[in-house]
Amino acid sequence: MGSNLNPKKNYLLNLIPKLLFVIVFLNLLQITQSTLHGQNSLATKTISGTVVDKANLPIPGVSVFIKNTSIGTITDIDGKYVLAQVPNDGIVVFSFIGMKTKEIMVSDQLQINVVLDDQSIGLDEVVAIAYGNTTQRKSTGSLQSIKSKELTDIPVTQFTQKLQGKFAGVNISQGTGKPGQGLNIQIRGAASLSTNSSPLCVIDGFPVSGGVIDLNPNEIESISILKDAASTSLYGSRAAFGVVLITTKKAKSGKSNISINAYSGFQIVPDKGRPDVMNGTEWARFKKEYYEDLGQSVPEAYQNPEQYGKGYDWYDAMLRTGTINDYSLTISSSKGKLSSSVVGGYFKQKGVMLNSDYTRFSLRTNVKYDLSDKLTIGVNLAPTYNIDNSPSTDGQFFSGGGMLSNATLTPPILSYKNADGSYPVTVTTPGVTSFPTPNWVRSIKEITNKTIDTRLIANEYIQYEVLDGLKLKSAANVELVQTLVHYFQPSTAGRAFASAPGQLTANLRETNRRFWTWLTENTMEYSKEINGHNLDVLAGFTSQKYRYDQSVISGYNYTDDRVETIDAALVKNNPTMDIQEWSMLSYLTRLSYDYKSKYLLTASIRRDGSSRFGKDNKWGNFPAVAVGWVVSEEPFMSKFDWVSFLKVRSSYGVTGNNNIGNYTQYSTVEGDVNTTFNNTTYSGSAVTNLGNDDLGWEKTKEFDLGVDLAFFKDRVALTYDYYKKETSNLLYTLSVPIESGFSSFTGNVGKIRFWGHEFNINSDNLVGKFKWSSNFNISFSDNKVLALSSLSDQLIVWQGFVSTRTKVGGRIGxxxxxxxxxxxxxxxxxxxxxxxxxxxxxxxxxxxxxxxxxxxxxxxxxxxxxxxxxxxxxxxxxxxxxxxxxxxxxxxxxxxxxxxxxxxxxxxxxxxxxxxxxxxxxxxxxxxxxxxxxxxxxxxxxxxxxxxxxxxxxxxxxxxxxxxxxxxxxxxxxxxxxxxxxxxxxxxxxxxxxxxxxxxxxxxxxxxxxxxxxxxxxxxxxxxxxxxxxxxxxxxxxxxxxx
Amino acid sequence: MKNLIILSILGMLCFISCDESFVEIPSETTLSTPIYFNTQSDFEQAINGAYAPLRSLYNGTYGAWAMGELRSDNSTYKYNPNDRGTIQGEYIADFIEESSNGILDTKYANNYYVIARVNQILDLIDGVDFDVDDKNNIKGQALFLRAFCYFDLVQYFGAVPLHLTPAATLDETALPLSDVDEIYKQIIADADLASELLPDKATQETGRVTTGSAKMLLANVYIVQKNWSEAETVLKAISGYSLLPDYNDVFDPSMKNNSESIFEIQYKEGTEGFQSNFFYTFLVQPITADEISVVTGITEVARNIEGYNIPTPDIINAYEVNDLRKDATIGYISASGVDYPYIKKYAHPHSLTNNTDDNWPVYRYSEVLLFLAEALNEQNRTDEALIYLDQVRARAGLDGSTATGQNEVRDAIIRERRVEFAFENKRWLDLVRTNIAETVMKEYGERVKANPQDYYFPEGYGVSPSSYTTINQLFPIPSSQSELNPYF
Structure with a gap:
């Protein structure tokens, strides 16, 4: 195609009619489909039976239904069921959480009793991988999967929080208790020096840019975490920190289901862990001694420390009992050709700190329609709207945030509340003239810092099986996020010890952010089985573009706190704008082969080109290869019948990291270094960024060796992985000597080695009436810096007064x-x-x-x-x-x-x-x-x-x-x-x-x-x-x- | 047929252009070098941008006054026992050397920002064709700024890296230290060429550097090098300037760039970001909002950290009786109920707190006169010297100097400079170049240690025992830089 085409415009022109087409088409089909439905009239009968587990105990609540129909029921308390209108050629499906699903042909049976097996390991369960699915039995990479059913009870805002402790080699830590924020995921160690080493999150095949913070956990069907390069390399230049694949809920074939999940609760801050600071008497005594040690007379306020008693607990004054509520409704239905699933959610958390809360309204509609046996189209739409009130509680004291820290530091002899119940604007410590102390209780209550996000994630796809085993799929994905941040600090609320609240410190900051990204993917997959040789080939082409626009208006000096608009600010700052864009083109292919599920081989490669990199280094290749051997399938293993499964696998691959920001490869000329001469303004410019035409990918080469082992008829399963990865061409913005006129240079510097061991054990300790199962996982990891920049063999990084060193021969940070x-x-x-x-x-x-x-x-x-x-x-x-x-x-x-x-x-x-x-x-x-x-x-x-x-x-x-x-x-x-x-x-x-x-x-x-x-x-x-x-x-x- | 339709739908979906331009996106908010520096206007903007770091070099809590004035016996700080967190200025004043002191970084960085920006201009300007006078003017300004900044660096730090072309790669960002002599050679060459290329004050846009500025800079270099005859020649070539009749007017923002001004750092009050805040930086703190309002007459906020550049009793006493400059330079303000002196030179009406219109005087015509006096006296032409000295004294309402003989006149000139240029960042460098820094500052240190309360210390406090023990004439290169540069 011609190079003059504007890809964005081109895309828009194509996407809108496409979306409309699909939506209209789906509606039409729904109508025709419902008229068709009444025509099925074959001979039917009533069947019944009992469902028990291996210990011969009845299982209540088992879903029993006829495949591809809406005919279904569940077992009663005695495990019994009765199912009417069963066609003779039907297949009865028995399914229950934690059990292996069983399918039985009805034929001429009237009584069907079944024994359901525990699904303790799920070796044959389908797990999502990059651009496809596999099973644990056949996978050659290091990946772990979890069904959301195992997580429903954990009452948290974000699904990542639910995953804590569940995955080997995945460290999920919660840095802050702010509602709706603060989970940090690290897969196999921090694999980079660059600012962001979070894994790539992919929702239904779409790598999202806005993160997954606002995703309603109830929308999730399953989560796979891909750890080694062989599993992730199909995501190429973004895969170096691992990939989290999220699959949202789809309707199950032949089933209709409505479920409601709801919880409600409260939150408190435990006493343990609060800062152990002085109370009123202790602090007054400290002050008394302070003056005594100086050899000065003690001011009257400190002469009698006991008068203050315990004093005032400022930390506690910032807290309250929080509440948390989550309601979610799921309706899913799959009848004939149309299957759809709708999840509506409402979540509200009033945080344990005053004036902090998070509200989320979410909806997800996943619709799939089978036009024929071979042609499927689908649309997923997921809008969310959330409101986040988040006072600046976190961070260092003094200025810039850290209100909780500021409150903790306020002398406990000072009261945040007057005798008449009102709250003073400032409090003053006797004898201390510095540090005007705002009343932090007023600050946290009165400062507004509200973020409103409106976001939409949409996927639409069409898949066609051209020949037997040859599938073509084309997908378009869009993510759109509109964010409005309203910050207003009234004249009665201070933020820092550095300045007293007042008219001059009252200020407004209104940020308007919008980003959108689109991704198109066209893939072809061919599968063939000949005499036990299974072959699967995938090839694809994708393109993605991202654009971000931000504008900020701000002002200060408010005479009246009640009008929080820029118009009321006596001093208006210059408004600012920011635009960020990136784009990416990729080609990918994968070949999977196995012989009788015994000898496994996967090879893949992705080629990525990105706008973020220098002109001499635009394209990168990310190959990977993995092999597996299911030893337990070999005849000689029959001697060891206590070993039910044994697989040895190994992989090697290359992945990349492109978290470098945009335009860093260019020597940019900044246009706003203006100057004044004799009170006239002159526009000025300066080269403020040192460009780098060679800027390229950060490459991680990773080797993984793993063993999957199950004993005693799968009651105990063990997975072990050893990995070693070397990240080279580390993307880093390093400080350079200021004598150059530049403070930093973004380049590919150095090399770091990471390695580790991961163990994961699942065990059904007790089966029978009393069931007990355990999962234990543990991971050991370490790193070593092998090389850094040509200017220095160490990096010193500062955070406030704290510094870290990354030195060649030592560890990171x-x-x-x-x-x-x-x-x-x-x-x-x-x-x-x-x-x-x-x-x-x-x-x-x-x-x-x-x-x-x-x-x-x-x-x-x-x-x-x-x-x-x-x-x-x-x-x-x-x-x-x-x-x-x-x-x-x-x-x-x-x-x-x-x-x-x-x-x-x-x-x-x-x-x-x-x-x-x-x-x-x-x-x-x-x-x-x-x-x-x-x-x-x-x-x-x-x-x-x-x-x-x-x-x-x-x-x-x-x-x-x-x-x-x-x-x-x-x-x-x-x-x-x-x-x-x-x-x-x-x-x-x-x-x-x-x-x-x-x-x-x-x-x-x-x-x-x-x-x-x-x-x-x-x-x-x-x-x-x-x-x-x-x-x-x-x-x-x-x-x-x-x- | 059906397959055909479906295939064509799929074909429709593969619509994205696969060419390279898709992954080439320049920034929409900034320009990049390949498309810049192509026109006269680009270079005009670039030279404007090169002046910009001078504002930060002089203004703010880490401004040039800290190393130029606070270091000397002219000014000190107001010790605040409640806040021991922002005491970098104290270390400069008390001769407690720490290369991690952020004040050193400010000096070092801002000078090099200017140098890098002019190097970019000088590197590319000859490759673009435009009006030769305009080009010479830009080159002249660029050369002046480079000479000026290296002169500032070499006087405070001694040997520093000498960058004369823009850094284009990582390895080019660091250079070894150059000899002081080599740096001076470059400064002289640049200033000399600048004085040839630049127009005079009458034709130059007001506020930009002129041929007079370049000559003054060159003269200053010769003075520091004690090259008295060259200094005399250059100083005598400076023309088109005169003393204002009233010393007060020299610093009045409404008379910016007046006939006495040879080079001043340009500020402008308002929200564009060009404002200065010398008055606020130099206030005794803690001080209440109302106490500041007494002087400024506008709404203020309390300032509670630490006050710097507070006139010492020594400078207050250095003025002769009836010296009109004393009241123009030093005022008194109540802070937390106690009266303290403050620098009045930079206190003028303005409308927003911490946002003033005052320029910073770098070179004034009275310094031409005093430099001339010094250059002549050092050449044993004492009588000629006194003519120039007395011109400056006359404007201050003082009689002619009574000094006689070369030594007396030398002392008289230094004394005159001290009061004429009080709080204009001249004192410390004068002490150094006249080789009296060690004696003067040790004696001063003894006075501070003996009577801390005279130097605004609260009861019970004083300077640290190690203060004023070693009087270093140069400052160390900031440790943040020695950490990064492999050569030092």
């Missing part, structure tokens, strides 16, 4: 700071020890790591900073147990991490010795005099206190190991029929974030918000800048299936 060696206890100690430029007796003492006799930071050759902690765990593990006895079921999900260090960066304010903030209780035990030297943790209040607080050092580094009982759910399936239209009814109670066992003092050891309250990058892991507390949630729910 190691905490890098001074080592504390107590305080200078006395003059002798001071005289004989190395010192900082302004050390005194009684100030903090650091280790002279390089032995040059002085303590220095920063300068490379005489730096005393060293690596003081590793943020990566030695291993992470998950442990899930399910119990079932009669109608009762109980499940316990746990997750743990061992050996990682955490930086309690939030302590920076709480160890401020200047007497302006509330401090940790153990600051009581600081150095006061040679006779009273304290515990050696904190120096004196009268010296140069900034090193104690602002120099990053070992006191901030804590043990981050933990073991958390994530969820406990107790369910009861109501046995007798309440009403005729109810097929099954289950009620349950659940506790989320039930218990956290850890030495880490601050609530959530799964730390993960950066200085500004955002998700941290790979090089700044494990730094706790005070986040929204992760609450404990208690809920009660029901699952109802209607007839």
């Amino acid at each position: 190691q905490y890098f700071g001074l080592k504390q060696e107590g305080v200078y206890k006395n003059q002798a100690d001071f005289d004989s020890s190395p010192k900082l430029v302004d050390s005194e007796v009684g100030t903090i003492k650091f280790k002279d790591v390089n032995g040059d006799g002085v303590i220095t930071t920063g300068v490379t050759e005489n730096d005393d900073r060293t690596e003081i902690g590793n943020p990566f765990p030695k291993f992470v593990y998950g442990f899930t147990n399910n119990f079932k006895y009669k109608n009762l079921d109980l499940s316990i999900v746990a997750k743990g991490s061992y050996g990682n260090k955490v930086v309690a960066a939030l302590e920076q304010g709480m160890v401020n010795l200047d007497g302006v903030f509330n401090v940790l209780r153990d600051v009581e035990d600081r150095w006061r005099s040679e006779e009273n030297p304290g515990a050696g943790l904190y120096g004196k209040t009268t010296g140069s206190t900034s090193h104690d607080r602002d120099d990053f050092h070992s006191r901030y580094v804590k043990d981050g190991s933990y073991f958390t009982i994530k969820n406990i759910t107790l369910g009861y399936t109501v046995p007798s029929k309440i009403a005729s239209f109810i097929q099954s009814l289950r009620v349950y109670a659940s506790v989320q974030q039930a218990f956290v066992f850890t030495n880490y003092k601050y609530g959530n050891p799964e730390v993960g918000v950066d200085f500004n309250g955002n998700q941290p990058s790979s090089t700044t892991q494990g730094i706790d800048f005070s986040a929204y507390p992760v609450p404990r949630t208690f809920t009660f729910g029901v699952n109802v299936n209607l007839k």
